[in-house]
Amino acid sequence: MKKLLLTLVVSLGFVLTSLAQKTVSGKVTDANGAPLSNVSVVVKGTTVGTATGSDGSYTINVPANGKTLTFSSLGFDSQDVTIGNRTNVMATLAPAGSKELETVVVTGINRVQKSKFAGAATKIDQKDLEDKPVGSFDQILQGRAPGLISLTGSGAPGTAANVIIRGTTSIEGSSDPLYVVDGIPVEAGVFQGLNPNDFASVDVLRDAASTALYGARASSGVIVITTKRGQAGKLKVSYSGQMGVKSRPDFAFRPMTTSELLKAQEDYGRIVGATASTTVLPGWYYSPENPRYQALSPADQLLADATLDSISKINTNWYDEIFRDGTFSNHQISLSGGTGKTRFYSSLSKYDEQGVTLRTDMERISLRNNLDFSDDKFTLALSSNIGYTKRNFQQSTTTNNLGNPFLVGAVNVPYVKVRNADGSYAVGDPRESKYSAVNTLE
Structure with missing residues (x-):
């Protein structure tokens, strides 16, 4: 009888012990779903713990007072997960510093x-x-x-x-x-x-x-x-690209055409009765209504008519010549990843932009490398950036500068041609403004 009672007591003790703890299993992955090995799994508030295997799985005996599992690994943010009534607890760790x-x-x-x-x-x-x-x-x-x-x-x-x-x-x-x-x-x-x-x-x-x-x-x-810095986990490769168009300025006014400007010059000369020079007011200088014209010989009158006719055939819109629709393109490829101790981020980008005025553009090539290493005793962070930039631009430090395309387009007259017959830029025209548009075009 005594022997039987002892056996019952011992058996009851084993039952109570088994009821005081439960076995919890699960798997730990990174943000991409890849399994994480050697992740520390600890019952919070106790010394009970284990580590995940190569496939990210784990099994741990949780005591009765265990409510939460703490998952931690070098290179990742720690995470606390409440156990509750579950026997299978999954966890996903985010790279360190992501938040x-x-x-x-x-x-x-x-x-x-x-x-x-x-x-x-x-x-x-x-x-x-x-x-x-x-x-x-x-x-x-x-x-x-x-x-x-x-x-x-x-x-x-x-x-x-x-x-x-x-x-x-x-x-x-x-x-x-x-x-x-x-x-x-x-x-x-x-x-x-x-x-x-x-x-x-x-x-x-x-x-x-x-x-x-x-x-x-x-x-x-x-x-x-x-x-940006690299994050531990699988190699991440990303590409981004952009291409677009930038519209030329939409001016609130329309420049006068050659016929309109010559007519305005003739009206002005008729009112003031001035004897204008050929470079300033050709519309009046060569006009048959100009008293000077009446004093010319028939041959000189024919020459004046031919000159005025040749001027009238030129109709240059300098804003159309100077401004254009700009374009841009931006391409980048980056790689990042690493282990718990060593992480890297590398990127290569190329940016091209064509401005809305002639001879304004930019090309940029940039290479960045960031490397981080850390363990329990040592931390190292290296950063490097190699950049190449080429820019063409109009030198215009003031509003009345010769390189200001807005000023040049406004003050140049429409009866000055842009190019010669051979395709070269026309220079030296006495009717040209001191703010020569060719300076902007060439």
Whole structure:
């Protein structure tokens, strides 16, 4: 009887032990569905744990007080999953840092959680930067942050914009902000050789507290740019391409034709009775109503008629000659991936833009490589960008400059021809304006 009682007690003990824990199994994958090996699986709040196999599967005995499983692996964000009544728990791990840029403000030197950041800063998301067909990144900042003004100046392909964050703080000094790319201060002109699609985020620091890290250089604000980094997981290859057309300017007025201008000159001369020179008012100078014409010999009158007739046959619209519909194309291919310790991001892009005025175009080729290595004792981050940029543009620093196509198109008369019979540009016409259109065309 004693022997039987002992057996019953021991058997009951085993039953209670088995009821106090349960076996949970599952599989861990990355964002692409690929299995992840050597992922640590721990019952939160205990020392009970295991690791996934080569196929990403695991099995773990969960004690009675175990409510949550914690999945963690180098190169990925940790994830807590509630067990509940399940015996099969699946998990998907996101690459490390995939959510970090959304919740922090990058100052160029450190990263501060938004909830703990006391300064005035605006974050521009990656989606607002991608696939924007511009020759220089600073051209797309307009409207992206409160108080930020971005003026594109001449509008020529690749022209750096004039960016103002905190207003004009100096009468003679510069109001340009300080640009910081991956912790390195750069000049605005550098953006001609950088591909905006390589940027992961942009932080605009506006007040003194935010810019104190950079001293006097940041008196007009700071724009901090963080480029994309590789994420652990399978090799990811992506391509993006754009092609488009930019319409020529739609002017609110129509230039006078040759016949209209010659008639206006004749009316003017008839009213004022002036003896105009042939270069200024040929419509009146060669007009039969001009008293000078009446004093000419019959042969000279025939010559004047022939000259006026030859002028009347020329009808040049200089806006049509100077302006055109521009085109652009943007192509990029990028590769990223790596293991838990080593991650990389590489991209190659080519951008071509043809401006809406002749002799304005831009070609940019950019190659970026970002490499990251980290383990328990050592962290290394390398970044490189090789950029080639070629620009052709009209030199026009003032509104009355000889290279200003808008001025040239307005002041040149329609009875000056563009090309000679042999196809060369016509130069030296005495009727040509001092703002020679050939300077713009050649």
